[in-house]
Amino acid sequence: MPVLVAISPRQAADMGVGSALLETVREVGRKAGYRRLVTDVWEFNEDARASTTRLAFDA
Secondary structure, eight states, X not given: OOOOOOOOHHXXXXXXXXXXXXXXXXXXXXXXXXXXXXXXXXXXXXXXXXXXXXXXXXX
């Protein structure tokens, strides 16, 4: 079941919101038995791309 989540970068910048959200989604998915989590980050969003790379996602 796909789930779409978006974060407003201007409101969440440097607050750790994106990292916390990704880690929570990752943990909920594990507990539900999912083995794969797919992220999609716009090419121009360097901050988000860096976050997903830091959290061991391919960006």
